[in-house]
Amino acid sequence: DGGITQSPKYLFRKEGQNVTLSCEQNLNHDAMYWYRQDPGQGLRLIYYSQIVNDFQKGDIAEGYSVSREKKESFPLTVTSAQKNPTAFYLCASSKQGLSGNTIYFGEGSWLTVV
């Protein structure tokens, strides 16, 4: 089935560790996005990528990094510089990367600092 796959579903991070969240899509979408969602809150954009080997910072990029080496993949690394990383992380994609094309979301990954 076509869709967006995020892994792992649950991840625990120790203080000072970097962790990477995986996002893979087989929808042949050009654009991919990472959002952060805190309990009871809306969606905040971390990074987005319109095409391979290109990505842009969103509203809350500090403490995060991404790469876009393949069209299908857009991994997010939560670095130790992110002081409050506990949240629900959502990967999304859209066709052509143009506003007005629908964003589709993955099922999300829960990250908890222990």
Next chain:
Amino acid sequence: GENVEQHPSTLSVQEGDSAVIKCTYSDSASNYFPWYKQELGKGPQLIIDIRSNVGEKKDQRIAVTLNKTAKHFSLHITETQPEDSAVYFCAASRPSGTYKYIFGTGTRLKVLA
């Protein structure tokens, strides 16, 4: 800056009643307005969307209306069922210059059996 205001933040209705959620956007260049439903612990799913060239769109029990002059759009759910209970997000995006969607802060809908 650009923003989307969504009201109410919580909404409780009796099963079978209607529910209405409203969003107001600030960027007059916005031309695409999707609505998403998010169940607990899951990613948001698109339930309906509307583009600025139409004023209303309906899909079974769900409808969306758009008032471009007032810059607001609304989600209408009729004959609500317990499975409609979820968080609903509106969003707005503009045609060019940015790849960002502006999301509302969400409405938690509870349908009481």
